[in-house]
Amino acid sequence: MASTETQAGGHAGGAAADERVISVENPATGEVIGTVPDLSAEAVAELAARARAAQPAWEALGFEGRARVMLRAQKWLIDNAERVIRTIVSETGKTWEDAQTAEISYGAAAFGFWARHAEDYLADEKVRTSNLIAKGRRLVVRYKPLGLIGVIGPWNYPLTNSFGDCIPALMAGNAVILKPSEVTPLTSLLLAEGMRECGLPEDVLQVATGGGDTGRAVVDEVDMIMFTGSTRTGRLVARQAAERLIPCSLELGGKDAMIVLADADLERAANTAVWAGFMNGGQTCVSTERIYVEAPVYDEFVAKVTEKARRLRQGVPTGFGTVDVGAVTFPPQADIIESHVRDALDKGARALVGGRRREGPGRFFEPTVLVDVDHSMAAMTEETFGPTLPIMKVADAEEAIRLANDSPYGLAASVFSRDVARAEAIARRLEAGAVNVNDALLNYAVLELPMGGWKASGLGSRHGAGGIRKYCAQQAILVSRLHPRRDVHHFPYDARRSRLISRLFRLLYGRGRRD
Numbered sequence: 001m002a003s004t005e006t007q008a009g010g011h012a013g014g015a016a017a018d019e020r021v022i023s024v025e026n027p028a029t030g031e032v033i034g035t036v037p038d039l040s041a042e043a044v045a046e047l048a049a050r051a052r053a054a055q056p057a058w059e060a061l062g063f064e065g066r067a068r069v070m071l072r073a074q075k076w077l078i079d080n081a082e083r084v085i086r087t088i089v090s091e092t093g094k095t096w097e098d099a100q101t102a103e104i105s106y107g108a109a110a111f112g113f114w115a116r117h118a119e120d121y122l123a124d125e126k127v128r129t130s131n132l133i134a135k136g137r138r139l140v141v142r143y144k145p146l147g148l149i150g151v152i153g154p155w156n157y158p159l160t161n162s163f164g165d166c167i168p169a170l171m172a173g174n175a176v177i178l179k180p181s182e183v184t185p186l187t188s189l190l191l192a193e194g195m196r197e198c199g200l201p202e203d204v205l206q207v208a209t210g211g212g213d214t215g216r217a218v219v220d221e222v223d224m225i226m227f228t229g230s231t232r233t234g235r236l237v238a239r240q241a242a243e244r245l246i247p248c249s250l251e252l253g254g255k256d257a258m259i260v261l262a263d264a265d266l267e268r269a270a271n272t273a274v275w276a277g278f279m280n281g282g283q284t285c286v287s288t289e290r291i292y293v294e295a296p297v298y299d300e301f302v303a304k305v306t307e308k309a310r311r312l313r314q315g316v317p318t319g320f321g322t323v324d325v326g327a328v329t330f331p332p333q334a335d336i337i338e339s340h341v342r343d344a345l346d347k348g349a350r351a352l353v354g355g356r357r358r359e360g361p362g363r364f365f366e367p368t369v370l371v372d373v374d375h376s377m378a379a380m381t382e383e384t385f386g387p388t389l390p391i392m393k394v395a396d397a398e399e400a401i402r403l404a405n406d407s408p409y410g411l412a413a414s415v416f417s418r419d420v421a422r423a424e425a426i427a428r429r430l431e432a433g434a435v436n437v438n439d440a441l442l443n444y445a446v447l448e449l450p451m452g453g454w455k456a457s458g459l460g461s462r463h464g465a466g467g468i469r470k471y472c473a474q475q476a477i478l479v480s481r482l483h484p485r486r487d488v489h490h491f492p493y494d495a496r497r498s499r500l501i502s503r504l505f506r507l508l509y510g511r512g513r514r515d
């Protein structure tokens, strides 16, 4: 099996025979498909030393040299797409389409995007100043790779959300230690192997497999930490980064709202809602997790969503087109999904579709449509991260906006209306880092747009210029090309000169506004 091969050929950093191991399970079948080392802090420190030794030569290769490796990796990913999909599917239980649409396509696009744009985003920026004292100086902002980046990832997208963040970090000239989720480490090992085949120098990218302790050890070793995962762990990582005074970028949980206005194209809104709610089994940070529909179209919208959700096929993914909704990847997640649905039903909600965990083997929760829901229910206020779509009737757009913003999270949201100007005006009032109008999830695939959460959904962002500059130290350089022996502000201070400067200030800044 591909995943077991991956483990055997993996590069998890020299685990000794007596070291602890972690078993990796296929969530759709319950079978154990491989084991990886659970690396100790000492082993992580060893990886870090090797990475630091390898980094200067990688940086010295320049953008063109690094881009060549990335473009070879892009081709490698497409050439090996089926092997990578099999590995992703085997450790996540997601469908082949989810692995292809949201992981292979992301990885392939990201290799090309960062190979082409890194140099522009990180080019020296010439700056002009209005400060008279600094006039004539050459002013430059430059970006220098920080050195060693730690990337810690979650289990829901082993390629996109774990490995994906390594690409800009590497293109900036850093070495990287990737700590994938202990639930889904095999994809990272396979991709690291692929990168080496494509000419990435030894030790520039290393995979540190293990659990939370290994993650903590990574934060202790690196110069910057890129973390994707739950808000709870994100706070711990931020605290540890603060102790070390290293920058951290956090992509955390969400409770994304969709607003459907009375003039929306209901067919498109329903198709999008069902896909954005159930793709990847609802285990996407930007999954649609709650829907607010204006009263006049509520019944029609619910009928459409219900009819489409009933037709979804769920089961063990064995190839393209075999199922629409896969398994629940993470064992405790099934309990959370079940508790949210039960809590909603206990408080008066109705499940029009699904509502139950399925019998094993494998771990599945039925695609579930809930109605008669409100904000007293966890299903509407806490991250469910499963195949559930609670739909709530609202009187008007104002109520929808108020409820959408009634959340500690602020990751993404969507608004559906034929009046796109009005929908955009509503988008601007939503407290979310990314808002789609007449779409959902799509913003994530647009690498030119920053993707980052507000409120408890994160700090910083990925993609766009900020998505690579964060892996660099910013240095401001001021060069005095003309350098007289003494400037007017130098010692010794002298009253006549100081009064002249006062007059100059009055002339420059003291005239006030003249209408």
Ligand code: NAD
Pocket: 152, 153, 154, 155, 156, 157, 161, 179, 180, 181, 182, 210, 211, 212, 213, 214, 215, 216, 219, 228, 229, 230, 231, 232, 233, 234, 236, 237, 250, 251, 252, 253, 254, 284, 285, 330, 383, 385, 411, 453, 457, 458
């Ligand atoms: P998690 O927080 O449990 O684990 C994430 C990673 O952190 C894992 O690799 C884990 O081993 C590691 N870890 C655990 N404790 C740690 C510690 N103290 N220090 C350092 N690392 C530690 O999250 P999860 O359950 O794997 O992922 C699901 C969550 O991720 C959901 O909340 C989802 O919304 C979020 N997510 C967010 C985005 C985004 O872009 N905003 C993307 C994908 C997933």
